[in-house]
Amino acid sequence: GDSVTQMEGPVTLSEEAFLTINCTYTATGYPSLFWYVQYPGEGLQLLLKATKADDKGSNKGFEATYRKETTSFHLEKGSVQVSDSAVYFCALSDVLKGAQKLVFGQGTRLTINP
């Protein structure tokens, strides 16, 4: 079945550092790809998405490019802030019984130190 693999965490960086969180996927067909973020004590919220190959999703300074040739969707940010500390989940969409459900990676906990 479809699956998503994220880089293992936790990841700890200093403020203004460059961030990369790796995500690769296995899927039949052409899924949409997503990054969700979970801040402490909250539910998940959509950070960005891409629906087809070579699309770039971006939001809040984060970017990810849908790379079909490498089956990857790595999350990047040029200069992280303390407020970016959260758990990040990569996900792909899978259609089941006409409904799009998401398959998630295991999550990567990011801590940014001042």
Next chain:
Amino acid sequence: DVKVTQSSRYLVKRTGEKVFLECVQDMDHENMFWYRQDPGLGLRLIYFSYDVKMKEKGDIPEGYSVSREKKERFSLILESASTNQTSMYLCASSTNTGELFFGEGSRLTVL
């Protein structure tokens, strides 16, 4: 804004008790989902529903059931809670664009 509301943020139950987790969404979404979240395992789909009174098993349905009597409400039921069901439970809803909208989660502890 879409709002998905889960009835309880924290619950403590005893082994063998019947547990109800309620979820309500206010955006007329067709699809609703229950996931559980465990450290190192990410989110795993328990059940989902694509219409009223319709339900489909996800990846880990054992020990759970669901009910969707109205479009806006999707309930997760643990018929006889066990300690291995201690977890964070997340409800979500969506249209068919793929984007899920999540509630804040219900942290269940089974003693």
